[in-house]
Amino acid sequence: MYGKGIAKGLFVTFKHFFNTYVDDIRYAGRKYLRQDNFQVRQGLQPSGAYTVMYPEEKIAVPERFRFVPFLVVEDADHPERPGEDWCTSCGICAKVCPPQCIWIVRGTNPETGRPVPQPDAFYIDTDICMNCGFCAEFCPFDAIKMDHDYEMASYDRTTAHIHDKKRLSKPLSYWKTIAPTRALEEAVERGQWEHNDIAKAMKKAGQPTTPPTPENMWLKPEPPAQAEEPAATPKAPAAKKAAPAAGEPATDGDKKPKFDKQAMLAKIRAKKAQKSD
Numbered sequence: 164m165y166g167k168g169i170a171k172g173l174f175v176t177f178k179h180f181f182n183t184y185v186d187d188i189r190y191a192g193r194k195y196l197r198q199d200n201f202q203v204r205q206g207l208q209p210s211g212a213y214t215v216m217y218p219e220e221k222i223a224v225p226e227r228f229r230f231v232p233f234l235v236v237e238d239a240d241h242p243e244r245p246g247e248d249w250c251t252s253c254g255i256c257a258k259v260c261p262p263q264c265i266w267i268v269r270g271t272n273p274e275t276g277r278p279v280p281q282p283d284a285f286y287i288d289t290d291i292c293m294n295c296g297f298c299a300e301f302c303p304f305d306a307i308k309m310d311h312d313y314e315m316a317s318y319d320r321t322t323a324h325i326h327d328k329k330r331l332s333k334p335l336s337y338w339k340t341i342a343p344t345r346a347l348e349e350a351v352e353r354g355q356w357e358h359n360d361i362a363k364a365m366k367k368a369g370q371p372t373t374p375p376t377p378e379n380m381w382l383k384p385e386p387p388a389q390a391e392e393p394a395a396t397p398k399a400p401a402a403k404k405a406a407p408a409a410g411e412p413a414t415d416g417d418k419k420p421k422f423d424k425q426a427m428l429a430k431i432r433a434k435k436a437q438k439s440d
């Protein structure tokens with residue numbers, strides 16, 4: 164019969180049109196708020212047609228979503244290492260980056276001139292970055308992660324999209340917020356919520372570690388009461404450098420202090436602060 168196909172097509176169109184409103188009623192007030200709602204509406208069997216009124220409305224991105232990378236740093240209220248970099252400037256991310264858009268300047272000890280495991284500068288040209296996530300996959304210290312913030316448009320065509328270390332740095336709590344499952348999986352691999360180096364140092368010192376669970380995800384790290392014994396010896400000379408007037412002798416003058424990353428970083432920071440004064 165002539166026109167049967169047209170009628171069939173119109174019926175499908177009308178069904179979609181009708182389902183759009185049925186779905187809107189079903190998800191009224193909560194359509195973009197929950198992850199599973201989003202997955203249903205963006206899944207293989209969406210119902211109806213709908214428009215997201217961006218930028219007023221924003222669809223929640225799934226946890227595995229990846230945009231440009233950011234660098235993980237300790238939270239500002241960390242009892243021992245507030246704002247400390249997780250990056251050790253090993254350079255692996257820069258090596259594996261396919262379009263070579265990462266530049267790292269490794270930190271050096273101003274006294275000895277020897278390299279230290281901390282970046283002095285870290286740049287990513289986000290216009291070149293293709294969001295592949297290789298840097299995050301290969302980083303052995305979980306120090307670089309893929310961000311969910313995709314609103315980066317600007318009118319500047321020069322350097323606005325070359326992100327420096329300050330702009331790239333985001334606290335660990337941010338990573339836990341945008342990717343709680345991944346953050347937990349990584350922490351379980353490390354054995355605790357702390358940085359790899361800290362986890363190793365604690366294990367070496369025989370200090371107890373708490374296995375990461377969803378329940379202790381947001382607990383603040385313990386203050387360094389237990390870590391007093393190994394940390395006290397190397398930290399004493401660092402404090403002396405920061406305050407030149409203090410003339411007290413080191414607490415342990417007989418033994419040569421062991422290498423301590425935190426004490427050394429404190430020294431470098433004190434030196435830099437002196438230079439900038």
Ligand code: SF4
Nearest residue numbers: 250251253254256302
């Ligand atoms: S791989 Fe990780 S630790 Fe090494 S330089 Fe890159 S971000 Fe830093």
Ligand code: SF4
Nearest residue numbers: 260292293295296298
């Ligand atoms: S996401 Fe890919 S392209 Fe972007 S900085 Fe990382 S490795 Fe390079």
